[in-house]
Amino acid sequence: MQTKTYQLTNEAGLEVTFRDIRIEEAPILASWMRSTEGTQFLGQGAFCQSQESEVEWIQKKYKSTDSIMIGVESEGNLVGTWGAHEEHYARWGTGSMLGNKEVRGKGIGSLAHMFRTWYLFTQVPMPIFCLESTVLWDNNLKIQNWGSYKALYKSRYRNVGYSQQKYHFDGKWIDCMHLECHNPKFVDVNRLPEELKEGVEITIQILNWVSERIERV
Numbered sequence: 415m416q417t418k419t420y421q422l423t424n425e426a427g428l429e430v431t432f433r434d435i436r437i438e439e440a441p442i443l444a445s446w447m448r449s450t451e452g453t454q455f456l457g458q459g460a461f462c463q464s465q466e467s468e469v470e471w472i473q474k475k476y477k478s479t480d481s482i483m484i485g486v487e488s489e490g491n492l493v494g495t496w497g498a499h500e501e502h503y504a505r506w507g508t509g510s511m512l513g514n515k516e517v518r519g520k521g522i523g524s525l526a527h528m529f530r531t532w533y534l535f536t537q538v539p540m541p542i543f544c545l546e547s548t549v550l551w552d553n554n555l556k557i558q559n560w561g562s563y564k565a566l567y568k569s570r571y572r573n574v575g576y577s578q579q580k581y582h583f584d585g586k587w588i589d590c591m592h593l594e595c596h597n598p599k600f601v602d603v604n605r606l607p608e609e610l611k612e613g614v615e616i617t618i619q620i621l622n623w624v625s626e627r628i629e630r631v
Contacts, residue, residue, distance in 0.1 A: 417484060417537075421629045422529050430525045431487040431631070432533075439485070439492050440468035446513030482538070486512070486526050493517045496530050504543035504600075506534060510562075518561065527569035531617065532624035535597045543600045547571055550581065551591035563591070570613040570620060571595045 419433040435443070444467075472483075481499035485492050494512035501507045510526055512518050534542050547566055549559040571593035579587035596610065598618050603611050 417482065419631050420529065421631050422525055422624065422627055424521065424525060426521070428521050428525065430522055432484050432526070432529055433487060435472055435483060435485040435492070435495065437469055437472055440472060442492055442513070443468045443495070446511065486522065488517055488522055493522065494526065496526050498530065498534055498545070501546065504541055506542050506545055508545050508547045523561065523565040524568050527565045528620050528624055529628070531569050531595060532621055532628070535599070535621060541600065543597055545571070545595040547593050548590045549593070550588050551576070552589040555586060555588060557588055566593050569595065570617045572610050572613040
C-alpha cells in the first residue's frame with residue numbers, strides 16, 4: 415500500500431518526514447537488517463539480507479492491500495521505518511525500527527509512533543479497531559527494551575500481558591510484553607480497565623495534536 419508524503423513537527427522544532435520507501439534505498443535497509451545493533455530488539459537477530467531481496471520486499475509492500483510500510487526521514491536522510499499489517503479483522507500488528515543509531519533518543523521514535531496511530535486510525539480506508547505491538551521484556555534475563563516501551567507508552571499503547579519465552583535470539587528464548595492502542599471511534603470504553611480507558615482518552619488528544627501539526631508535502 416502506497417501513501418502520500420507527510421511532515422510532522424513537535425513543539426521543540428523537531429521535524430520528521432514520513433513517506434514511501436524508495437527502491438534505491440534497498441541497500442540501506444539491507445545494511446540495517448545485517449546489523450545486530452539494528453535488530454537487537456526485533457526478537458529475531460540479524461539477517462543476511464541481499465539488496466535484491468529488499469527490492470522485492472519493497473515492491474511487495476507497494477502492492478499489498480493489508481499491510482503498510484513507511485519510511486522515516488530526518489534531515490533529508492532515511493533513518494528508520496514503521497510498518498503495520500492486518501493480523502485479525504480490524505486488529506493490526508505494528509512495528510518500527512530506527513536503523514540509524516545516531517538518531518535514537520532524540521524524539522524521532524515517539525513522533526513516528528504518534529504519526530502511525532494517527533495515520534492508521536484516520537487515513538486508512540478500512541476500519542481499524544486496535545493496534546497491537548510487542549517489545550522484548552524478560553526480567554529474568556535482564557532484557558528490557560525501554561526505548562520502544564517509552565515511545566509506545568507515550569503514544570498510549572498499554573500493557574495487556576506477556577508471552578513467556580516467545581522469541582529466540584542470541585541463543586536464548588526471550589519473554590515479550592504485549593501492548594495495545596484502541597481506536598476511540600470504535601472501542602466500547604466502558605468495557606475497558608481503567609488504564610486502557612486512560613489510554614483511549616489520551617489517544618484522542620494525540621489524534622488532535624497530530625491533526626493540528628501534520629502537513630502534506
